[in-house]
Amino acid sequence: MSRQVGRKRLAPQQGEVIDRRTSFEFSFNGKTYAAHPGDTIVSALAADGERVFSRSFKYHRPRGLLTASFHDPGCMVQVGDEPNVRGAHRLAEPGMAVSSQNTWPSLKFDVKAINRFAGRFLTAGFYYKTFMKPEFLWPTYQKVLRQFVHAGEISPDTPHDYYDKRYAHPDVLIAGGGPAGMSAALAAARAGASVMLVEEEHQLGGHLRWTNPGAAAELTAEVAATDGIEVLTNSVVLGRYDQNWIAVAQRDLSHVRERLIKARARTLVVAGGLIERPYVFAGNDTPGVMLSTAVRRLINLHAVKPGERAVVLTANESGDAAIADLERAGVEVAHVADARTGEDVVRVHGRKDVRAVELTGGRRVNADLLVTATGWTAPTSLLNMAGDVPVYSPKAARFLPGGTADDTVLATGGIAGDGSLDQLCEHAEAIGAEAARRAANHRYHQLAAVPTRNDGKLSKPKGTAATLPELGVRQHPELFRASTHGIVDYSEDVSSKDLHLAVAEGYDSAELAKRFTTATMGPIQGKLETINAIATIAEATGKTIAETGTTTWRPMYTPVSLGALAGRIFEPVRYSPMQRWHEQHNATPLVAGQWIRPDHYGDPAAEVRNVRENVGIIDVTPIGKLDLQGADVPKLLNLLYVNKWSKLGIGRVRYGVMCAEDGVVMDDGVTGRLGEDHYLMSTTSSGAARVWEWVENWLQTEHPDWQVHVTPVTTAYASINVAGPKSRELVSRLTEGVDLSAEGFGYMQVRTGRVAGVDDCVLWRIGFTGELSYELHVPASYGLHVWEALLEHGRDLGVRPFGVEGQRILRLEKGHLIVGQDTDGLTKAWSAGIDWAIKLDKDDFVGKPELVWQKENGDGARLVGIQPVDRDVVPPEASQLVTSRGTIVGRITSSRMSPTLGRSICLGQVDAELAKPGTLLTVHLPNGSKVAARVTEHHAHVDPEGTRQNIDTPPSQPRPHATPVARSPIAPGTKTTTIASWQVDARRSSAGLRLTDHTLLAKVGVRGRHDGAIAEALGTSYGRTIRDNGSAVVVGSGPGEWLVLGSPGGQDKLLSRMRDLVENTGEFGTVIDQTHGRALLKISGEEAADLLAKVCGVELSDAATPDGAALRTSVARLVTDVIRLDDNGVPAYFLHCERSSGQYLFDALLDAGAEFGIEVDGTPAAPTL
Amino acid sequence: MIQLPCPWCGPRNASEFTHHGEVTSRPDVGTATPEEWRRYLYFRQNANGWVDENWYHTAGCRRFIRVRRHTLSNETEAAR
Ligand SMILES: [Zn+2]
16 A cells, blocks of 8 residues: 655656655654655655755855755755765665754754854955965964864764775766667667666656656666666766776665776767756745756656745746646646746745745745746766867857767767757767767777687678767757846855956956856866856856856766775785794784784894894795796896806805996895706895896896896795704704705805705705804795794704894894895995995996996995994984084984894994994984994994804704695685695585685796797797696796696696797797796686676676686786686686785685675685686 | 787786886996986986887786877877
8 A cells, every 4th residue: 555755745646766655764853754765865855845954055044955966055964974965866765864964053043143244254265365364363264164164074983884896898888878878878789889878866767757757768678678788877977087987986786885987988978968057046045946857856756746836937848847747736836937038037035945036027926936947057077078178059058069079989968969859869879879880990909909819800890980960959048147146156155246256356267266266166066057157257257158168077077985986995915825823823913015924923032032042933935036047147147236147156146236227226135046047036025026027127128139037936935044053953854855064055055955845945045144044945835834844843942933023133233234224215336335246347237337436436325333332222213323513424224222232233324434433423313312323343243254154063864744735825714625735625615606716726837939939839829728738728828928727736747748848849938836836716607707897907808808818917906817717608717816915816806706695615626727 | 097008918007007217228338428327317308299108017918018108198009
């Protein structure tokens, strides 16, 4: 049984959007109201006779319903914690707590007093005038103005809402779902285009919903029945940027309040219709003054009677139709003022409500409603953003598109011109078809450029450019302002008088007057007020409207929440294979770039002492590691490092420093020679990505002829530094195949061997801490196994872990610099205290000229060891070094209390003339006091002679140890099983969309020429994947780069098979095991591409990215290989990324997939591809 | 956001690339005067018009590519 709510509710209307079968309650300013589903907040309130919804911004005048649409300036309300809700658009919901904004002191308060008071200084330009002199009055101004602050309240306790985003690649994006937008969508879809149809309101139909509900329903049904049209209602196109990069706010979702869609549309069709403009006269903002479209919406969509006795000012058919609607709704039409015959209104009487309307000649008609129909504004903003300049048509009395927009942007419907419904639809169909044709051309060129398509031939689209039809315009009176002044900009409370004043004060162009008065700069952003503002400025300057021109429309078209713009926050995080162990052992986390590292485990000083006395282990996995192979690696090293590399023997390691071309120190690290043409370079943790790019830059742009292949292997290895006098004893208990004796494996040497049962470990004997130490690089999946074995087998030796802080103390005691800490963006190599490494007798190296000149000039600071005279004072890092007269001569770059020496120690940069050992310096502490400090002889404070690392205890015999367990970076669930020594998740899911960890698959990387013999032997190249005859899958993962995937545990066989393949070609190539260096995930299910479209901006359509496609792109801001390998017709994607970010990617995919019901499916017993 | 025409990957969003600035040429290290060298380090045309730029496809093929770009209109063409 239908029940209707609201005293002003009408009998059922043909086009109504409310559901009378049910109703619910919500509150407005504490009072309870009823609403039907489909009611907006304001339509429900109006149905109960409410007329005042807010107070205006400056003068705090009562404001009511004007447009009954999203853009109704007086209907902005607060809903719970959410301010600035468009009350005439947002649907009422059960239990919603709505309150009005701008209600100081209260919604019902008589505002005469305030008006009198405020009017004195809230005139045009009040922002600028108010904040002038006298300065002593500023606090008073502030106090008063704060009372005027509008726009609702933000609660600091509001929880963060969940927002997300999505990418889209429609052929044709249509802004506006009225008759023209729908007709264009139908024509485009029928021409084979994929269409995204975006409508701001809750239903398609546009003005047909109240002018011709039958036609609206018919077109809407046709759109729904046509394939290839994605309809987004309650969504809005916010902006159009270069190359049709289009922002859409989608609000019709259940799981998220607002979603930003980033669409790359091949063609954009602007079909935003027309917006009815208000009329300017005295009292035009009084509640009860409404536009003709507003009363037609109220009556036809919401069955609300807008008043009891009306005066109608009409200049067009919308006004005429409103009269018929009013009469049908039982509103008495007391007078019709027909502007086409010269009739006009002068003012309305009444403060909170219209009481009477004064007509030309002084006649006064009692009425509670004044309806105006004085013309239209074309919302051309999307066209303007595409380069168009609208042109004023005096005939149509509105601006029209200038026709100069980018040729990927077309317009139809009311924006483009006038016509009957049939004429508009016919025009829109022609535009839609042309949009589809242009999109097809564009798509053809795009597809031709991507390497991921399958071999199917791409056919050039047929169809020739159509001559675009034109819509004419109808005659409309130029009607903007009556004989009185009134409000032009309702949101900013700017009147036509203010604009006249602005012009009188010299702001005589539209752009100046706009800024001075803030007209068109409020929440409505000019959609209602621009043309009236321009007409008023034209009137005041004596120019025509065409001469005055329009102001510039910029994005956003409507306000959007910051949450929607932020979307999901994707911040890739990297973990070492031992991170979970660190967490379980109470490590204090340290955020170092993307890495989360253990800073210490409770007592860094004790960790330091244990390294000096016994043995400690530290997780140094983030150290950058680059695998370098090829005959020309020495040339590369000689070019990039300041020191010499030609004579580095196999098994040897050397420290090197890299500078940029300006001679400034960029990175440092050790590089070891593993084989004839095989080197492993280490970089700083933070510099790993930069150095890789740097190396590629020199190789690709300056020396493409050199035979060098660079492969980042940072996370292919878990890196563990074992340091301390007992480190040889500990390492030798677990190592096989390496002579660890002092003679057999000397300082600055490198070996490969088996550690704790794990093959292919790289061992460096180097010493950042100054102790005897071994840096173990272990295939990453076994990192935790080796870490735990070291702790277990070193228990009697007193082994304990140490963190980054302990390492920083140890290295400072030893005087090793940290690039970026002890150097900065101006520190040239001679200033870094590494004179011994700089070899100016090399013909060339990066930055050499600057270093030649620095040496000649002797300029710049010097890095020196420094010890405060007072051994208990630790000057904070960045403390300045000053002369007695206060001149700055340097700064402390590193400082700590040394647990070994029991005194404070520092490194610092000082002017060259003060760098002599023994020089007394003054340190200016942050608290203002000064302490004395002395330059030391060496950088090293502990063991400057370097004898500690020469300890020559004999190695021990290997001991039995636990069987190695390989672990994926993705934490398995509680139920696990073992496949080929891998511990894997044993969960089972049959959900429609599933995420599975496939990291255990064998992964081998191959490099060669992109078009050479290796490419031919592998049978594919960048962009495509094939199954080879040995049951492996060969992925063309980059230009001259392949990823070969095989079954779990099969990497050794695969490796040798690929090495043979490369060798047989005779071409220079490299083959590297990536099994442990990468994570591999699989998403499968019909909605897999929809999920990926939320985290990945690349088009995943079947045309661009079919089965077998391989590409590399950014997924949730992480560089990821995306490989499409369908499962018997069900879409499936493998995602391949650096191991350390595997868990991050896994979590991001689960988050993005939640709306599709994604589930984790454990690794299958026999994973196949 | 504009797209750049990667000759390897096809058109991709500019956010996948690292901008390496205008194409420069490295003077002979043996003979360069300080002025020549610093011109190479710091001076750029900064034209209002077509410029040749180096871009690195960081989140894609990881190739350095050369792109001709109009700095006013953002029109691009691959110039590998
Ligand atoms: Zn690329």
